[in-house]
Amino acid sequence: MxxxxxxxxIVGLKGMAMGAADVVPGVSGGTIAFIxxxxxxxxxxxxxxxxxxxxxxKQEGLKTAWKQINGNFLASLFLGIFISIVSLAKAIKYxxxxxxxxxWSFFFGLVLASIIYIAKQITKWNFISIIILIMGAxxxxxxxxxxxxxxxxxxxxxxxxAGAIAICAMILPGISGAFIxxxxxxxxxILAAVNDRDFKTIAAVGLGAIIGLxxxxxxxxxxxAHYKNYTLAALTGFIIGSxxxxxxxxxxxxxxxxxxxxxxPFNQQSVSPFSFDGNTELTMAIVLAVVxxxxxxxxxxxxxxx
Numbered sequence: 526m527x528x529x530x531x532x533x534x535i536v537g538l539k540g541m542a543m544g545a546a547d548v549v550p551g552v553s554g555g556t557i558a559f560i561x562x563x564x565x566x567x568x569x570x571x572x573x574x575x576x577x578x579x580x581x582x583k584q585e586g587l588k589t590a591w592k593q594i595n596g597n598f599l600a601s602l603f604l605g606i607f608i609s610i611v612s613l614a615k616a617i618k619y620x621x622x623x624x625x626x627x628x629w630s631f632f633f634g635l636v637l638a639s640i641i642y643i644a645k646q647i648t649k650w651n652f653i654s655i656i657i658l659i660m661g662a663x664x665x666x667x668x669x670x671x672x673x674x675x676x677x678x679x680x681x682x683x684x685x686x687a688g689a690i691a692i693c694a695m696i697l698p699g700i701s702g703a704f705i706x707x708x709x710x711x712x713x714x715i716l717a718a719v720n721d722r723d724f725k726t727i728a729a730v731g732l733g734a735i736i737g738l739x740x741x742x743x744x745x746x747x748x749x750a751h752y753k754n755y756t757l758a759a760l761t762g763f764i765i766g767s768x769x770x771x772x773x774x775x776x777x778x779x780x781x782x783x784x785x786x787x788x789x790p791f792n793q794q795s796v797s798p799f800s801f802d803g804n805t806e807l808t809m810a811i812v813l814a815v816v817x818x819x820x821x822x823x824x825x826x827x828x829x830x831x
Contacts, residue, residue: 533601539563540605547695547702548610548617548716552632552771556639556698556764560821565749567602567696570595571742614719629773630810634817636764636771642821643698644761647754654758661762665700669770671708672792679714681729687711688733693741698760704770773810774801 528536539561543554558564573594582590591597620628647654687709695702706712718726748756772795779792798805 528597533597536563536598536601537605537608540602541609542605543602544606544609545613545617546632547606548613549621549628549632549701549703552636552703553695553698553701553764553767554606555696555700556636558696559698559760560639560642560824563598563602564698565746566595566598568742568746568749570599571738572746574739611719614716618716618720625775626773626806626810627813629771631813631817633768633771633773634814634819635821636768636817637814638818638821639698640761640764643757643764647757647761649754650758654754657755658758658762658765661759662766663762665763665766666769667766668700668708669704669767679711679726681725684711684715684726684729685733687715688730689737690733692734692737696738696742696745698764700763701767701770769795774798774805776802 539557542561543557546552546557547554555564558567578590578593581593617628687706690709691702691705691711693702694700694705703712706715714726715730717723718730745756774796775793776796777793798807798810
């Protein structure tokens with residue numbers, strides 16, 4: 526695919542949007558990739574990174590190997606993701622701690638519109654598609670109800686495993702890689718490593734993510750090639766089920782004390798804003814949800830126009 530420098534800048538911006546989403550525990554970067562129209566290209570490009578690439582590199586040179594993996598696209602995208610994660614980690618952490626309702630409201634509207642967008646890509650609905658959608662929604666909802674691990678393990682081997690598992694979730698629309706890290710007790714150690722520039726931990730997570738990504742992308746590419754409608758139905762279900770996690774108003778059932786001696790929510794459940802104990806910020810929350818919803822509709826119109 527021939528692209529101009531402007532096109533690659535846009536790809537980088539899409540990567541930044543993916544990175545921002547992946548930092549939030551409950552929102553999937555895969556959802557952003559799908560609604561921005563680069564999901565299948567991303568899967569195809571990643572799955573081309575295989576052992577045969579070394580043979581191509583040796584026999585035909587770097588230029589041919591780079592073209593084989595769609596290198597310019599991947600480099601632009603992952604650069605955008607990296608810049609976003611490094612630059613937005615502190616801002617997202619601040620918003621999660623100080624303005625959680627407003628942050629979740631924006632992403633709730635964004636993800637809600639994503640359900641409509643992805644469901645529209647299914648060309649043929651049948652009984653099996655509906656069953657797969659329901660199963661996907663149930664699975665994602667069940668994952669959102671799981672309790673995080675109390676202990677936070679920061680060993681390099683654990684960080685490697687956490688990176689491999691989380692990256693699989695990150696490229697699945699609806700399944701949040703950051704939330705998987707929360708469940709594993711690895712989210713805060715990784716966020717701290719990014720903020721503190723702990724490159725040893727970052728490298729361990731990155732290596733795990735690379736191995737997990739190369740393996741899982743091939744499976745997803747095969748599913749899209751042979752069972753696209755069923756795969757889209759499952760992804761739509763995943764996103765529907767994930768809405769529970771990003772519902773803005775939560776009631777804390779149990780608390781825990783983190784490694785810094787600060788009490789933080791441990792187990793929460795979604796509640797109506799009218800029974801929420803505290804400032805609901807309802808008007809602003811609705812405005813931000815509408816902005817998030819409208820942003821997806823705008824992206825869809827731009828994609829159709831293009």
